[in-house]
Amino acid sequence: MPILTPLRIGPLTIDFPVVQAALSGYSDWPMRVIARRLGAGYTLGEVLLDAFILNVTKGRKAKRFIRVTDDERPCGAQLMGAEPEQFAPAAIKLLEAGFDAVDLNFGCPVKKVLGRCRGGYLLSQPQTALEIVARVREATPPAVPVTVKMRRGMDDSPESLENFYTIFDGAFALGVAAITVHGRTVRQRYEGPSSWSFLREVKRHAGDRVVLGSGDLFSAEDCLRMMSETGVDGVTVARGAIGNPWIFREARALWANLPLPPPPSLAEQRAVMEEHYALAEEAYGSRRSVGPMKKFGIKYSRLHPEEGQVRAAFFAARDAEEWRQVLRRWYGGERT
Numbered sequence: 001m002p003i004l005t006p007l008r009i010g011p012l013t014i015d016f017p018v019v020q021a022a023l024s025g026y027s028d029w030p031m032r033v034i035a036r037r038l039g040a041g042y043t044l045g046e047v048l049l050d051a052f053i054l055n056v057t058k059g060r061k062a063k064r065f066i067r068v069t070d071d072e073r074p075c076g077a078q079l080m081g082a083e084p085e086q087f088a089p090a091a092i093k094l095l096e097a098g099f100d101a102v103d104l105n106f107g108c109p110v111k112k113v114l115g116r117c118r119g120g121y122l123l124s125q126p127q128t129a130l131e132i133v134a135r136v137r138e139a140t141p142p143a144v145p146v147t148v149k150m151r152r153g154m155d156d157s158p159e160s161l162e163n164f165y166t167i168f169d170g171a172f173a174l175g176v177a178a179i180t181v182h183g184r185t186v187r188q189r190y191e192g193p194s195s196w197s198f199l200r201e202v203k204r205h206a207g208d209r210v211v212l213g214s215g216d217l218f219s220a221e222d223c224l225r226m227m228s229e230t231g232v233d234g235v236t237v238a239r240g241a242i243g244n245p246w247i248f249r250e251a252r253a254l255w256a257n258l259p260l261p262p263p264p265s266l267a268e269q270r271a272v273m274e275e276h277y278a279l280a281e282e283a284y285g286s287r288r289s290v291g292p293m294k295k296f297g298i299k300y301s302r303l304h305p306e307e308g309q310v311r312a313a314f315f316a317a318r319d320a321e322e323w324r325q326v327l328r329r330w331y332g333g334e335r336t
Contacts, residue, residue, distance in 0.1 A: 005017075006041075007019075007041065007042070007210070007212075007233055007234040008210065009042070009101065009145045009147060009177045009178045009210060010101070010143070010144070010145030010177035010178075011143050011145070012042075012074045012100060012101065012145055012177075014041040014042045014074065014234075015041055016039065016040070016041030016042075016248075016251075016252060016255065017041060017212075017227070017233060017234030017235065018039075018040065018041060018223050018234065018235055018237060018248055018251045018252075018255070019040065019041060019042045019043065019044070019212065019234055019235065019236045019237065020032065020035040020040045020042070020043040020044065020236070020237055020241050020248070021044055021180075021214060021236035021237060021238040021241070022044035022045060022046055022047050022076075022078035022103060022105070022149070023046055023238055023239075023241075023242065024046050024047045024108070024110075025046060025295075026046060026242050026295075026296075027043065027044060027045055027046045028045070028046055028064075028065070028067075028283065028292065029045075029064070029067040029068065029069070029072070029279070029283050030276055030279035030280045030282075030283055030292075031242075031245075031276070031296070032045065032072050032075060033069070033071060033072050033279055034245045034272060034275065034276050034279070035241060035245050035248060036071070036072045037245075037275075038245040038246060038248050038249045038272070039248035039249040039251070039252045040237075040241075040245075040248040041234075041248075042074055042075070042076070043072060043075050043076070044075070044076045044077070044078050044103055044236070045065075045066070045068070045075065045076070045077045045078060045099065046065075046078070047078045047079070047080050047105050047108065048065060048066070048077065048078065048079060048080070048090075048094075049079075049080055049081055049118075050079055050080070050081035050083070050086040050087050050090035051081065051086060051090075052065075053066070053079070053090040053093050053094060054086060054089060054090050054093065063097075064283050064284060066093075066094060066097040066099075067097075067283060068097060068098040068099050069098075073100055074100040074101065075099055075100055075101075076099060076100060076101035076102065076103050076145075076147065077094040077097075077099035077101070077102055077103065078102075078103040078104075078105050078149065079091060079094065079102060079103065079104055079105065079136075080104075080105040080108060080113070080118050080119055081118055081132075082116060082117040082118045082121075082122075084128060084131040084132045084135050085135070087104070087132050087135055087136050088135040088136050088138070088139035088140075089139070091136045091139060091140055091146075092139060092140065095140060095141075095144060100144070100145075101144060101145040101146070101147060101177075102136060102140060102144065102145075102146050102147070103146075103147045103148065103149055103180075104132060104133060104136065104146070104147070104148045104149065105118075105119050105149050106119065106120065106122045106123055106129055106148060106149060106150050106151075106167065107119060107120050107123070107149045107150050107151040107182055107186070108120050109151065109184075109186045109187075109188070109189040109190075110189075114186070120151055120154065120186035121186075122167075123150065123151065123153055123154050123160070123163055123164065123167065123186060124154050124160070124163060126163050126166040126167050126170065129167045129171075130166075130167060130170045130171065130174065133146070133148065133170070133171045133174045133176060134174050137174050137175045137176065145176075145177035145178070146175065146176050146177060147176055147177055147178045147179065147180065148167075148171050148176050148178075148179045148180070149179075149180045149182070149214075150164065150167065150168065150179060150180070150181050150182070151181070151182045151183075151184055151185055151186050152164060152181060152182070152183055152184065152185055152195060152198050152202075153185050153186070154185060154186045154187060155185050155186070155187045156185060160185070165205070168181075168202070168205075168206075172206075172209050177210065178209075178210035178211070178212060178233070179206075179209075179210070179211055179212070180211075180212040180213070180214055180236050181198075181199055181202050181211060181212070181213060181214065181232075182194065182214040182215045183195040183196055183198050183199050183213070183214070183215040183216070184215055190239075193216060194214075194215025194216040195215075196213070196215075196216075196226060196229055196230050199211075199213045199215075199226070199230040199232055200229065200230040200231060203230055203231040203232050203233075204231070210233045210234075211232050211233055212232055212233060212234045212235060212236050213226050213227070213230055213232035213234075213235050213236075214235065214236045214238060217235055217236075217237045217238070217240045218239070218240040218247075219240070219247065219250075220247055220250035220251040220253070220254050220260065221254065221260075222240070223235050223237065223247070223251045223254075224251065224254050224255065242296075242299045243296060243298075243299025243300040243301070243302055243303070244299075244300075244302070244303060245272065246261075246263070246264050246272075249261060263303065264303065266304070266330075266331045266332075267331070269300065269303060269304070269331055270327050270331035270332075273296075273297070273300055273327060273331070274324075274327065276293070276296060277289065277293050277320070277323065277324070280292055280293050280296075281320070286320060289320065290317065290318070290319055290320050290323055293323055294314055294315065294317060294323070297314030297317070297323065297326065298311050298314050298315060300314075301314055304330065304331075306330070309330070310326065310330045313326045313329070313330065314326055
């Protein structure tokens with residue numbers, strides 16, 4: 001295993017370089033709190049549109065999307081959009097809500113996002129991408145880290161590679177504190193392997209500048225192996241953390257040169273899921289919490305030995321009581 005050190009993102013010192021990534025529709029306040037309690041060194045909120053921040057979050061009900069509390073700090077907010085002039089005021093609002101850093105999304109590969117000139121589309125528009133970085137960096141206090149999330153390009157063309165490095169080097173020159181690089185292209189979406197060799201090349205190019213790696217991190221071993229093989233300063237775990245927050249606990253053990261902990265027992269899984277649901281009720285209210293928690297229950301079910309039946313049971317749950325009945329039936333003490 002590599003000799004690992006705490007991660008520094010600007011003035012933020014993060015004691016453990018395995019981070020929970022921004023996950024659209026998932027990395028809300030309850031998920032982030034659970035991830036931190038189980039060992040994540042840093043978390044990012046789900047990606048938010050600049051227009052949403054500037055308009056919708058004026059209402060009390062919508063403020064649950066920008067909730068951040070002291071027990072999860074440091075925590076970053078991820079921002080996405082198309083119009084450079086909207087990013088800076090949106091970033092200020094996120095900082096006013098309590099987030100410790102602003103991450104700019106130049107990597108989302110979803111078709112409707114690309115069609116609206118957001119996310120990964122900006123990798124084809126270096127001038128616009130760097131204008132966004134400049135506006136946000138200028139508008140936010142110097143002590144607040146601004147970071148960027150990128151993929152390795154729109155595609156595998158030489159032009160795409162040139163655009164990548166134009167944005168990468170330009171963003172650092174404008175004062176970003178760190179850049180996360182996903183090893184797939186935008187055109188790949190989530191198909192095919194993430195290119196860790198590209199991450200190694202990027203980190204060699206970056207030198208002392210902070211680079212985090214992303215892509216194909218589904219186990220604690222993957223996290224440390226990426227850092228060992230590529231030299232990146234840290235990693236961001238995305239899909240591998242949904243329904244498996246224990247990945248952070250396991251990675252911490254390996255990082256400390258300790259044996260890999262055993263998989264969580266059904267009793268441990270139930271305890272964390274009950275805690276997660278309680279946080280969701282606090283965030284969304286008792287009537288609205290079952291919706292978000294159904295999708296989390298489905299993801300948690302992947303660790304259950306009878307995944308198919310448990311997944312179906314969570315999917316069928318119509319209210320909080322039925323959701324908890326799934327726990328009682330499938331995660332009871334006699335099944336640990």
